[in-house]
Amino acid sequence: MKRKCLIIAGGELNPEFASCYIKEKYGSMGPELIITADRGLEGAKILGLQPNIMLGDYDSVALELLEEYEKNDQVVSVQYPTEKDYTDTHLAVITAIEQGAAEICILGATGSRLDHVMANMGLLLLGLKAGIETELVDSNNRIRMVQKHMTIEQKNQFGSYVSLLPFTEQVKGITLKGFKYPLNDADFSMGMSWGISNEITESMAEIKIRDGILYVIESKD
């Protein structure tokens, strides 16, 4: 069964942006599976979305809201101990995969704590390894990982810029077509800033990689 899954994490959430993005992405049907991670439940409430699964150690969600949803028959609550090896958002991604998600969109995964942002970005690897299209989105950025091949239609791109940053230490044989700065069989290594602020100049842009993994960060100005 193909399931489009939305995860709402407990970071910052711009409700206006999130509402528009969800409408555009999922249409009137909405996502088939909604998982909230801890304080992400507040995000679901604000967005008027009914979560299917709420989980976390519940150390950041408001108690009143938690109690309200604990009484809600349509949501399954999975509480984890506070001292655990995974972050709440990590558990949400694992759960989405276990539930047979065919694609995953994570909202509420950015904010001022850069350790959380970095860790959340790293979770894209779980989707990549499971062969599930996974994206992490906020009002300024859409972040994905690519291992072999990705195309981006210009009309569907997010914002104006596409930056490519190494996730693995070495990324070899990068070929870019349809970009302002094309590449042919180039190598990137971590700590390099070569791939920043590229732009799509054709109706379809293409990223090919021989070896390694890149972050693809599309962003607004």
Added chain:
Amino acid sequence: MKRKCLIIAGGELNPEFASCYIKEKYGSMGPELIITADRGLEGAKILGLQPNIMLGDYDSVALELLEEYEKNDQVVSVQYPTEKDYTDTHLAVITAIEQGAAEICILGATGSRLDHVMANMGLLLLGLKAGIETELVDSNNRIRMVQKHMTIEQKNQFGSYVSLLPFTEQVKGITLKGFKYPLNDADFSMGMSWGISNEITESMAEIKIRDGILYVIESKD
């Protein structure tokens, strides 16, 4: 010659925080070398700091301010073409190293564009490779890289939390002492969220690594 270098990049800058941090870090003498990257010049102006070197493609700094500083005898201006292989902040770090910096602090390197944030964080590798203590700081985070060994005095820690995230794909033989969650010869791999939100519980915390590189992200709540 030992030179304490401050780089002000063109991202977001909280002037109140930055002013306090600089005062605490450098005392009344201030940093010995100040480099601004493009719009970082505006940060220097706001903070009342005289830059020694201003550089960049000058595509984001206000023209009026640029002209004001172009007339300033105390600052060397180095303009780069817009289409270049390095970001302005990258060029600032290279320049700091060339100028004999003994330590580097980067402010204004975070903000809403996560491609820039990620790329800037990756620049810490340049400092690490050159054997120069390098940190990237904003009002919520202090980010460093560690390859072999680092100690953090509790009284000098930044905020409440210390998160350790793999920079290299594998980080092996991690031993943590003086932390709430100690470790003994543990391995981390990228995409794992184990190292998030640790806390220092003794007067001195110690991080030892056998192989690989970790980000050390200290953050406020």
